[in-house]
Amino acid sequence: MTGKLYGLGLGPGDPELITLKAHRILTGVPVVAYPAPDTGPSFARQIAAPYLGAHQQEVPIVVPMRVERFPAQEIYDQAAETLSRHLDAGLDVAVLCEGDPFFYGSFMYLFERLSGRYESEIVPGVSSMMAAAAALGRPLAARNDVLSVVPGPLDDEAMRARIDVAGAVAIIKVGRHFARVRALIEAMGLTDCAGYVERVSLAEQRVLPLASVPESVAPYFSMILIYKGGEGWNASLAAATE
Amino acid sequence: MTGKLYGLGLGPGDPELITLKAHRILTGVPVVAYPAPDTGPSFARQIAAPYLGAHQQEVPIVVPMRVERFPAQEIYDQAAETLSRHLDAGLDVAVLCEGDPFFYGSFMYLFERLSGRYESEIVPGVSSMMAAAAALGRPLAARNDVLSVVPGPLDDEAMRARIDVAGAVAIIKVGRHFARVRALIEAMGLTDCAGYVERVSLAEQRVLPLASVPESVAPYFSMILIYKGGEGWNASLAAATE
Numbered sequence: 001m002t003g004k005l006y007g008l009g010l011g012p013g014d015p016e017l018i019t020l021k022a023h024r025i026l027t028g029v030p031v032v033a034y035p036a037p038d039t040g041p042s043f044a045r046q047i048a049a050p051y052l053g054a055h056q057q058e059v060p061i062v063v064p065m066r067v068e069r070f071p072a073q074e075i076y077d078q079a080a081e082t083l084s085r086h087l088d089a090g091l092d093v094a095v096l097c098e099g100d101p102f103f104y105g106s107f108m109y110l111f112e113r114l115s116g117r118y119e120s121e122i123v124p125g126v127s128s129m130m131a132a133a134a135a136l137g138r139p140l141a142a143r144n145d146v147l148s149v150v151p152g153p154l155d156d157e158a159m160r161a162r163i164d165v166a167g168a169v170a171i172i173k174v175g176r177h178f179a180r181v182r183a184l185i186e187a188m189g190l191t192d193c194a195g196y197v198e199r200v201s202l203a204e205q206r207v208l209p210l211a212s213v214p215e216s217v218a219p220y221f222s223m224i225l226i227y228k229g230g231e232g233w234n235a236s237l238a239a240a241t242e
Numbered sequence: 243m244t245g246k247l248y249g250l251g252l253g254p255g256d257p258e259l260i261t262l263k264a265h266r267i268l269t270g271v272p273v274v275a276y277p278a279p280d281t282g283p284s285f286a287r288q289i290a291a292p293y294l295g296a297h298q299q300e301v302p303i304v305v306p307m308r309v310e311r312f313p314a315q316e317i318y319d320q321a322a323e324t325l326s327r328h329l330d331a332g333l334d335v336a337v338l339c340e341g342d343p344f345f346y347g348s349f350m351y352l353f354e355r356l357s358g359r360y361e362s363e364i365v366p367g368v369s370s371m372m373a374a375a376a377a378l379g380r381p382l383a384a385r386n387d388v389l390s391v392v393p394g395p396l397d398d399e400a401m402r403a404r405i406d407v408a409g410a411v412a413i414i415k416v417g418r419h420f421a422r423v424r425a426l427i428e429a430m431g432l433t434d435c436a437g438y439v440e441r442v443s444l445a446e447q448r449v450l451p452l453a454s455v456p457e458s459v460a461p462y463f464s465m466i467l468i469y470k471g472g473e474g475w476n477a478s479l480a481a482a483t484e
Contacts (some may be wrong), residue, residue, distance in 0.1 A: 007376075009368070009372070011261065012366070014263070015262075016261065016262045016263040016266070017261045017262070017263055017365075017366065018261060018262060019253065019258065019259045019260060019261055019262075019368060020257075020258045020259070020260060020261075020262065020265060021256070021258040021259055023262060024258070100368075100372040100375075100376075100382075101376070102372065102375040102376060102380070102381040102382050103372055103375070103381075103382050103383060104381075104383055104384060104385070104387075105381070105384075108381045108384055111379075115379065120379070121376075122375075122376035122379070123259075123376070124254070124259065124368050124369075124372040124373045124375070124376040124443075125368060125372070126251070126261060126342075126366050126367060126368055127366075127369065127372060130251070130342040130344065130345055130366040130367070130369060131366045133342075133344040133345070133364075133366070134249075134342075134343070134344060134364035134365070134366045135364075137353075137357065137362070137364070138344070139344040139345075139346075139347070139350045140342075140344050140345050141345060141346055141391065142346060142347075142350055143346070143393070144393045144395055144396060145346075145393070146390060146391065146392055146393070146396070146400075146404050147390070147391040148388060148389070148390050148391075148408070149383065149388065149389040149390075149391075150388055151385070151386045151387070151388070153386055154386060154388070158388075161407065162388050162407065165403065165404065165407065166390070201366075
C-alpha cells in the first residue's frame with residue numbers, strides 16, 4: 001500500500017482560517033511538505049505551525065522567490081522524487097499550500113508529477129482574495145457582475161483590456177508591479193473604486209483605499225480590488241474603510 | 243453594549259470545510275440567522291447543522307428562490323429589523339452564508355443595512371469555485387492566467403466576450419441556463435476544455451467532463467469550469483476526470 005498525497009489549502013494566513021478538514025489531515029499525517037524560500041521562513045509552514053507535532057517529518061521544498069516566469073522544473077522533479085519515496089513507503093504526505101492549492105498555487109507542479117501514481121486529494125482553502133474583500137468590508141462581486149482575476153505581471157495593455165470589461169477586478173501578485181498598476185488604475189479613473197490589502201488576515205494586515213497608500217512598492221502578499229459599481233453595492237470604498 | 247454582527251462563510255457544503263474560526267463563532271453566538279427558501283430546507287443551515295446547539299435562537303430569513311433579478315428589498319429591510327432587535331439587546335448574531343459571504347452572496351444586503359450601526363465582521367469561507375477545481379483535479383488558474391467568473395444569466399454575446407479574453411473561466415449560477423451555456427461553449431469549440439460540477443463537496447456531488455453530462459437542465463448549485471490551456475497545465479480535462 002502506497003501513501004496518499006494531499007494538497008492542503010491553509011487559507012490566507014490566520015491559522016484560525018484553516019478548515020476543520022485541513023486541520024484533521026494536517027495533524028494526522030506523518031509527513032508534511034511545504035514550499036520554502038531560499039532565505040527566510042516558509043509562509044505555508046508559519047500558518048500550520050500551531051498544529052504541527054514533533055512526531056511529524058517535515059520536508060521543505062526550497063523554491064527561489066525569483067523563479068517567477070517559469071517554474072523550476074528540476075526543483076519540482078526533485079521534490080516529487082523525494083515525496084514519492086515517502087509515498088512508496090506507505091506514508092501519507094500533506095503538501096501545505098497558502099490560500100487554495102489550485103488557485104494560482106505551485107502545488108499543481110507536484111500534483112501533475114504525482115497524481116497519476118498515487119491516490120491524491122485536494123482540500124480547498126480560503127483564498128486571500130475572499131479574505132481581502134472581507135477585510136475591506138466590501139463584496140468582491142455580486143449579482144451578475146463579471147469578476148476578473150488579473151495577475152500583476154500582465155502588461156498595461158492586457159491589464160487595461162481585462163479591467164475594461166469586468167464589473168469587479170482582483171489584481172493579485174501585485175508586489176513589484178505596484179507603481180505601474182496604480183498608475184494604470186489612476187489613468188483609467190478607477191482609483192476611487194480601488195482598495196489595497198496587504199498581508200491579509202495576519203496581525204500586520206494593512207487595509208487602505210488605494211489612493212491612501214503612501215509607498216510606491218508593495219510586498220509580495222498584496223492585492224488590489226476594484227469594484228466598478230455595476231449592479232452591486234454602490235457605497236464608496238473610501239467611506240467603507242475610513 | 244450592542245451585539246456584534248458576523249457574516250460567517252461556511253464553505254461549499256461539506257460541514258468539515260468550515261474554518262476553525264467560523265466553527266468557534268458559530269458554536270458561541272446566541273443568535274444564528276440564515277437564508278431559507280420559501281419551501282424546503284435552508285442549505286446554509288444544513289451545512290451548520292452538526293454544530294448548532296439547542297440553546298441557540300434560530301432566525302430563518304425566508305427569501306423566495308425566484309427573486310433573482312432584484313433583491314427583495316422589503317425582505318431584507320424586515321430581516322435587518324429583526325436582527326437589529328437581537329443586536330440592540332446585546333446579543334451577537336451570526337448570519338450563515340454558503341461559500342464565502344462576499345462572493346456573490348446575499349449577505350451584502352444585510353451588511354449594507356446593519357454594518358453602519360453595529361460592529362460587524364466578515365469571516366471568509368471556502369468558495370464552491372475552489373472546491374469545484376479540487377473536485378475536478380485541475381487548477382482553477384495558474385501563473386499569469388486571467389480568470390473570469392461569469393454568472394450564467396449573462397446573455398450569449400456578453401458571455402462570449404468574457405470567455406474570449408480569459409485564460410480560465412468559472413461559470414456560476416448555471417442552473418436553468420445550462421442548455422444555452424453549453425451550446426455557447428460548444429459553438430466556441432471549448433467543450434473539451436470544460437468540466438461540470440454539481441453539489442460540490444456533498445455526498446451527492448457529481449463531477450463530469452461537460453461533454454458527458456446527459457441532462458439538459460442543471461440544479462441551482464452547479465458550475466462549469468473552462469480551462470483554455472494558456473500558460474497553465476495542459477493535460478486534458480477529460481483524462482483527468484476519467
